[in-house]
Amino acid sequence: MYTIGQVANFLGVSRDTLKFYEEKELVKPKQNIENGYRKYSHLDIYDITTVNFYREIDIEIKKIQELRKSKSIDGIQSLLEEKEQEVLLEIEYKKLLLKKIQIVKEDCKNIKQFLGEYIVKEMKPLEIKGEIEHFTAYEEYDTLKKNAESLKKAVTLTSLRRVIHFNEKGIIEDKFIIVRKVEGTDEEIEGEILSHPKCIYTIIEDGRWSTGGENIDQHVEANLRKLAIEKGYELLGQVYINLLLTTYEDGLERVFLEIYAPIK
Structure with missing residues (x-):
């Protein structure tokens, strides 16, 4: 017979884990009524290693409790197939998550460059x-x-993309598309x-930290028109604005916007 400390040392698990297994009736060591000390037999240790085996492949405690009561090979196979599908879905989610992270990293790089x-x-x-x-139309x-x-x-x-249609007199339409x-x-x-094969492209900073809350539409429009005249580009009367990144400085938001202005 072995103490809880000895078993924890043998198996590399904490005392709290062993007590948790006991609470869930996954292992039932003998307990001294007078001092409350637990004594584990080699069968108890075998039960614990079996629980560890299923926990290692992330089988939930509730499922292990069911398995302890009775589970045929077919039942175990069904349980593993269910877990397999869960893991495959998680892998797909992680792939998408990784892709999102890589996109935001690339956005940070573009902000610094452009x-x-x-x-x-x-x-x-x-x-x-x-x-x-x-974007404030919360309903x-x-x-x-x-x-x-x-x-x-x-x-x-x-x-979201903010889409501005304009002519020489100013803005004709301002909307948000998904x-x-x-x-x-x-x-x-x-x-x-x-899609547009040729656009004037830039990244600008908006947000209260850099603008004090002032609208910068006219400033951006003036810069686009000036550049178009200098380079001999013909603006097509549309601007697409994409939110790349939001961060904070001194508690005020810094918003980085990606601008596409189609040209001929």
């Missing part, structure tokens, strides 16, 4: 999934949740595809 700079760049295809009046967020590329189905603003990046040629596309 902040305040102007180049000509393609706006890659986007599928239009829906539209909301404004329309159900549409955003339904159509946005959010891993946890939570509201984020990164799937989009999805189109990757590959074999995807099933349901919505309208939006």
Whole structure:
């Protein structure tokens, strides 16, 4: 017979884990009524290593409790197949998560490279999934949740594009569309595809830290028009604005926006 300390040392588990197994009736060591000390037999130790085996492949305690009562080989196989599907789904989720992280890392790199700079760049295809009046139209967020590329189905603003239509007199239309990046040629596309082979591209900083809360639309428009005149570009009367990243400085938000202005 062995003490709880000895068993914990043998098996490399904590005393709390052994007590937890006991609470869940996965192991039933003998207990001295007078001093409350537990004594573990070699059969108890075997039970613990069996529980550890199933925990190592992440089988839930509740499932192990069921298994302890009775489980045929077919039943165990079914349990493992269920766990296998759960793990495969988790792997797919982690792949998507990794991709999201890599995209944000690339966005950080682009901010450092193109902040305040102007180049000509393609706006890659986007599928239009829906539209909301404004990012403050909270009652329309159900549409955003339904159509946005959010891993946890939570509201984020990164799937929104602000679209400004303008002419020489000023802004004609200002709206927000929900989009999805189109990757590959074999995807099933349901919505309208939006793309422009040539755009004036830049990244600007918005947010209270840099602007004091002032609207910078006119400043951005003036810079685009000035550059178009200098380079001999013809603006097509549209600007697409994408939220790349939000961070904070002295408690005030710093917002980095990606600008695409299609040209001929």
